[in-house]
Amino acid sequence: MDTIKQTTKMEPLSPSVKKQKKKFNVADLIIHLILIFLTVCTIFPFYNVLLMSFSNSVAISKQVVYLIPTTFDISAYSYIFNEPRFLKAFLVTLFVTVVGTSINLFATLTGAYVLSKNGFPGRKIVMSGIIFTMFFNGGLIPFYLTMKNLGLINNLFVMVLPVAINTFYMIICISFFRTLPAGLEESAKIDGANDIQVLYKIILPISMPMVATITLFYAVDRWNEWWHGVLFMTDINLLPLQALLRELLTNYQQVLSSISTNIIVQNTGLHPEMLKMAVLVVSVLPIVCLYPFMQKYFAKGVMIGSIKG
C-alpha cells in the first residue's frame, strides 16, 4: 500500500521534471555549438593529413588540397611499401608490439595477482617500492648508462624490457583482482591447486574483459614506441616506424639521401609532404582500428577506479 501511495504522490511531479529536462534552450544551443566546434577541431587535422597522403605534387604545389579531395594518388603508399627502409622499420615495430605486449601482460598480470593478496611477508615493502618509482627516478643519464652496461644499445629488447611494466596499469590490475570473490580461489585450493594454477585456470579466465583492456592499452603504447629507438639505436636499420617518421619529419633530406632509391622519388614526382603524411597515416591506422574496442572499456570507467591507488 505504502509504495502505491508514494508513486501516486510522485506522479504529478515527474512530468514537469521531464519536461524541463527536454527543453532545448539557448544554453543548450551554445553548449552544442562549442562541442561541435571542438569535434571539427579534433577531426579536421586527421582528415587533412589523409587528403595530403592521397594527393599529388601538382595539387600540393597549387595548394588546393586542404578542404576537398581533388586527387586520389596512391603513389606515396606504393613507395613506402616497396622501400626496404620502411619495411624494416615496420617489422621492428611489429616485433616491439607483439613481443613487448606479451612480456607486458606476463609481467603485469603475475605481479598484480600476487600483490592483490594480503598477508604474505614482504608485500608492503614491494608495494611501497613500486609506488616510489612513480614519483622518483634517477633521470635520463643514469638510465642511459645502465642500459648501455646491460648491453642493450642497438638491441631490440631495449624497446621492450625497460617498459615491461607500466605501474599505473599494474595498479589497475591489482584493484581489479581485489574485487574478485575469494571463494573461487579457496575451493580450487582445497582441490589441491597451487597459486600458479589458480591464476592460470581460475582467475585469468574470469578476468578476460580486464585482460583485453590492458592488452589494448599496452599494444598501443608499444606501437607508439619511438623514444628508446631514438635514444638507443645508433643503427638506423633498427629504428621503429615512429622513430623513422620522426627522422623523416625533422631531417627529411638526410633520410632520403641515405635511401638508395632516392632517384625514384625525384623521377616519379613524389612530393616530400605526401611521403611524410603517408607514413603518418600508416602509423595511425592500427590505433584507429583498435580504438573502438578500447573505447568500449574505458568509457565504462574500467581505467578510472585506480586513480587514488
Next chain:
Amino acid sequence: MRTTLGKEIYKNKYLYILLLPTLFYFVIFQYLPMYGVLLAFKEYHIREGILNSPWNGLKNFQEVVGQSDFWRAFWNTIIISVGRIALEFPAAIILALLINEVARQKLKRLYQTVYTFPHFISWVIVSGIMFNFLSNDGVLNQIFAFLGYEKMTFLTNPDLFRPIIFLSNIWKEVGWSAIIYLAAIAGINPELYEAARVDGASRFQQLRAITWPSIRGTAGILLILAVGSTMNGGFEQIFNLYNAAVYSTGDIIDTYVYRSTFAEGSSFGVSTAVGLFKAILNFALLYSANYIVKKLGEDGLV
C-alpha cells in the same frame, strides 16, 4: 618467531615465484638506474664505470649553476608547467562539465569518443600533423593566404611557441583528462538533481551546489600530481616540436639535458646532477602540494 616467518614464506612460495618477473623488472630497470645518481657527485670516466669513477664533491653542481643555458631551461620549465596548470587543468574540467550538460546519452558518448582519440597517438605523430598544419606552406597559412592575410611563421617564432605548446596539449589530452571528471560526475546520485530541480535551482546553481563538490576531490588529486611534475614540463611534446629558433622560450630541463649530453658532449656527471636536482625538486613539490591540499580539507594522495 623466525620459524613462523619461515613457514609463512614457504606456504606462499608460489606467490614469490609469480612475483619474480615484477621484482626483476623493478630492480633492474627502476632501482639499478637510481644508484647511477651517484654520478652527480663524480667525474665520469668511461673505463672506470659508475662505481670506480673518482668523487668530485659538488663540482658538477657548481658547473651547472654557472651555465646560463641551464637557468634558461629552468625558468622555461617552470613557466610552461605553471601555464599548463593554469590553462590545461581547467580546460579538462570545463569540457567535462560541458559534455555533462548534453542530455542524450548517445551524443554524449560520441563527443567523448572523438575528443579522447588523440590521447592514443604519440607526440611524433601529433608533431607531424602540426607541421602539416603550421608550416610555412601549411594548412593554416593557406587559409590565411586565401583570406588575404600575410603568411605567418608559427613554429620558429619564440613568442608563439608556448601558446602552441599549451593549445596542442589541450587538443591531444583534454578529452582523456575529462573522462576522469565525467566518471566522478556519473557517480552522483541523480535524485540530488531531481530534488534541486523541484526546488527550482537553475542549471548553474546545480553545477555549483552538486556537480562541482563531487569532482573537487578528483581535481585536488590531479592537481597534486600536476604540481609534483612541475619540473618535467612535457619532454615528449617539446622534444618533437622545438627547434633552435625557439630555445629561448621552449627549451626545458629535460630537452636541455638530452641536447647537452648527446649533441653537445657535456659530461655525464654534470647532466646527472641536473637530473638529480630536478627529481628532488619534483619530489619536494609533490610533498608540499599534498600537504597543502590536505590542509584545505580534501583527500591527499597518501
